[in-house]
Amino acid sequence: MQTSFVNSHVAASDKSPEELVVSYSAYGVRVGLATTETLARYLPTPLIPGGEADYSVDSSPVIFGFGETQSADGRTQFVVSENGVRLSWCADVEIAARTLESRVHQYVAANAQQFVFVHAGVVSWKGKAVLLPGRSRSGKSTMVMGLVNAGATYYSDEYAVIDALGYVHAFQRPLRLRPDVARTGYFEGNWAYNDSLLPLPVGLVLCTKFDQTGVWQPRLLTEGETLLALLQNTVAVRQQAELSIHALKNAVVSAIGLESDRGDAGYATQHIVRSIDQSTIEDR
Amino acid sequence: MNNPRAIRDNIFTESLANETILYDKANHRAHSLNKTVAMVWEAADGDKSIDEIAGILHDRLGIPKDRSVVLLALEELETAGLIEAPIDVNRIAEHTSRREVIRKLGLAGASAALVPFVVSVVAPTPAMASSPAAGNPQQYVSELQLIEADIAKNANAYANNATAQKDLNAAIAAGNQGLVDQILGNKAGAQAQFTAAATDFNGVLAALGLPPL
Incomplete structure (x- = not known):
C-alpha cells in the first residue's frame, strides 16, 4: 500500500475554505500548523507518525507555517516558518513540504515527554x-x-x-x-x-x-x-x-x-x- | 605526591552489568568506563594513594595489586577529562604500556575485560542528530543563532577576564581562599561553556558537510 499524500485532516477545518489551522498532539508535544488546504495536500498523513490532529491551536506552544508568497521577480516561493519566523523558502513546493515535515519532526523529537x-x-x-x-x-x-x-x-x-x-x-x-x-x-x-x-x-x-x-x-x-x-x-x-x-x-x-x-x-x-x-x- | 582526585561535579552516572556510563553535563560528553576504571574513578577521592587504590582493585576485582593497572586507568580518565590533572608528574617514569598491563593481568588469570578502558563520545545537539530537511541548510539558521548567542555570552565572560584576574590577585593577596575558589570556578565555567559552544558549532558545520573550526 502506498501512502496518500492528501492530508485527510484538512476537510473539517472550521476556518475559511482555503485557510487551515490544525493542531497535532504526539509524544506529549503539541504542535500547531497554519497553512492552506491546497498546500496541506503536499504533506503526509499523518504529519507526525503516531500523532493525532484536532482543530484548536490555542494550547500549542509552537505554530509552524506553510504558505506561499511572491518574490520580487514575480516567482512563487513556498515559505516554512516557526512562530512567524521564516525558516526556509524555495520555489519547489515538494521540497518546502519536506522541510516543514522535517522541522515538525525535529521539534517533536527535541521536546517529547517520556x-x-x-x-x-x-x-x-x-x-x-x-x-x-x-x-x-x-x-x-x-x-x-x-x-x-x-x-x-x-x-x-x-x-x-x-x-x-x-x-x-x-x-x-x-x-x-x-x-x-x-x-x-x-x-x-x-x-x-x-x-x-x-x-x-x-x-x-x-x-x-x-x-x-x-x-x-x-x-x-x-x-x-x-x-x-x-x-x-x-x-x-x-x-x-x-x-x-x-x-x-x-x-x-x-x-x-x-x-x-x-x-x-x-x-x-x-x-x-x-x-x-x-x-x-x-x-x- | 598528589593523590588522584576524580572530577564528579555535574556528572550523572548509570551502572550497566560490566560498565558504568558517565555523562558530563558541563561538557556534554558521555563516557563508558569498564569495571576497573569505574572503580578507580570511584576510589579517587584525593585522599587515597595509588597503592591504596591498587589494593581496592585487588580486593574487589581479584586482579594483581599492581600500580601500573591504576596508572593506566588514571591515564584513561585523564584523557577523558574525568580526573584532576596533574595527578603525579613522576608517574611517567613508571609508565607501563597497555600491552604490558594486558600481559600482567593475563598472567594473573584476570579477564581481558578488566584491562582499563574508556570510550568517550560527544553528545549531539538536536540539529546534529537529525537529517537535514531536503538538504536545506536553512534549517540550521535557528541553531546557528543559538550558538552565536552562546558564543557571545562567552565573549562577554572573556571580556571580563582581566577584571577577574585582578580580583583573583587581590583575593590571593588578601588570603581570601573562598573568593579565590569562586573566581577560579567562574573561569572554569566560562571555559566549559565556550568549549561546549565550539563543539556545537562544529557539529552544525559537520552536519552541513563543512570542516570544523
Missing part, C-alpha cells in the same frame, strides 16, 4: 527491533529498505522512539531514499503505513557506515559501547540526560551491538540478515 528520540533506522525482525543508528547520509534508509525487502517490517527510517522501559515505538514516515543524482530530491520506497505496530524490545543495534571499499566485518560491541552508539544519535540528550540514558540502558540490556563498515547495501544486507539470525536475537 520518550527518547534516537536518529536511527528501525525494522522489526522476529519480534525484536533492529536499530541502525546514524547521522544523515550514513545510508540508514538504504539499509532499512534492504532489510524490508528481505522480509523485515518497517518501523522507521528517521527515529527510533524509545520509552522509559527501553521499548521501541514505530515512527513510520514515508520511506525515502536520496538518489545520488539528485541530492535534494526523494523518491518513495515500498512500505506500508501501519498504525497498530507494537512497541518492541531491542534485539540488535547495528552501527554501519557506507564506504565504497568497506567490507562487512562486524565487531561485537560492549553494552556500554552500544549505549554510546545510540546516545551519539539521541536528539534531546543534552536537555534530558538522565531520562535518555536510563531509557537507553533499558534498551540495550537485551540487545547485541555490532559495528562494521559496509560497501554495497545489497551485499551488506545479506550479511546483516545472516548476522541477525546467527546472533539469535530472539533468544536474548
Whole structure:
C-alpha cells in the first residue's frame, strides 16, 4: 500500500475554505500548523507518525507555517516558518513540504515527554527491533529498505522512539531514499503505513557506515559501547540526560551491538540478515 | 605526591552489568568506563594513594595489586577529562604500556575485560542528530543563532577576564581562599561553556558537510 499524500485532516477545518489551522498532539508535544488546504495536500498523513490532529491551536506552544508568497521577480516561493519566523523558502513546493515535515519532526523529537528520540533506522525482525543508528547520509534508509525487502517490517527510517522501559515505538514516515543524482530530491520506497505496530524490545543495534571499499566485518560491541552508539544519535540528550540514558540502558540490556563498515547495501544486507539470525536475537 | 582526585561535579552516572556510563553535563560528553576504571574513578577521592587504590582493585576485582593497572586507568580518565590533572608528574617514569598491563593481568588469570578502558563520545545537539530537511541548510539558521548567542555570552565572560584576574590577585593577596575558589570556578565555567559552544558549532558545520573550526 502506498501512502496518500492528501492530508485527510484538512476537510473539517472550521476556518475559511482555503485557510487551515490544525493542531497535532504526539509524544506529549503539541504542535500547531497554519497553512492552506491546497498546500496541506503536499504533506503526509499523518504529519507526525503516531500523532493525532484536532482543530484548536490555542494550547500549542509552537505554530509552524506553510504558505506561499511572491518574490520580487514575480516567482512563487513556498515559505516554512516557526512562530512567524521564516525558516526556509524555495520555489519547489515538494521540497518546502519536506522541510516543514522535517522541522515538525525535529521539534517533536527535541521536546517529547517520556520518550527518547534516537536518529536511527528501525525494522522489526522476529519480534525484536533492529536499530541502525546514524547521522544523515550514513545510508540508514538504504539499509532499512534492504532489510524490508528481505522480509523485515518497517518501523522507521528517521527515529527510533524509545520509552522509559527501553521499548521501541514505530515512527513510520514515508520511506525515502536520496538518489545520488539528485541530492535534494526523494523518491518513495515500498512500505506500508501501519498504525497498530507494537512497541518492541531491542534485539540488535547495528552501527554501519557506507564506504565504497568497506567490507562487512562486524565487531561485537560492549553494552556500554552500544549505549554510546545510540546516545551519539539521541536528539534531546543534552536537555534530558538522565531520562535518555536510563531509557537507553533499558534498551540495550537485551540487545547485541555490532559495528562494521559496509560497501554495497545489497551485499551488506545479506550479511546483516545472516548476522541477525546467527546472533539469535530472539533468544536474548 | 598528589593523590588522584576524580572530577564528579555535574556528572550523572548509570551502572550497566560490566560498565558504568558517565555523562558530563558541563561538557556534554558521555563516557563508558569498564569495571576497573569505574572503580578507580570511584576510589579517587584525593585522599587515597595509588597503592591504596591498587589494593581496592585487588580486593574487589581479584586482579594483581599492581600500580601500573591504576596508572593506566588514571591515564584513561585523564584523557577523558574525568580526573584532576596533574595527578603525579613522576608517574611517567613508571609508565607501563597497555600491552604490558594486558600481559600482567593475563598472567594473573584476570579477564581481558578488566584491562582499563574508556570510550568517550560527544553528545549531539538536536540539529546534529537529525537529517537535514531536503538538504536545506536553512534549517540550521535557528541553531546557528543559538550558538552565536552562546558564543557571545562567552565573549562577554572573556571580556571580563582581566577584571577577574585582578580580583583573583587581590583575593590571593588578601588570603581570601573562598573568593579565590569562586573566581577560579567562574573561569572554569566560562571555559566549559565556550568549549561546549565550539563543539556545537562544529557539529552544525559537520552536519552541513563543512570542516570544523
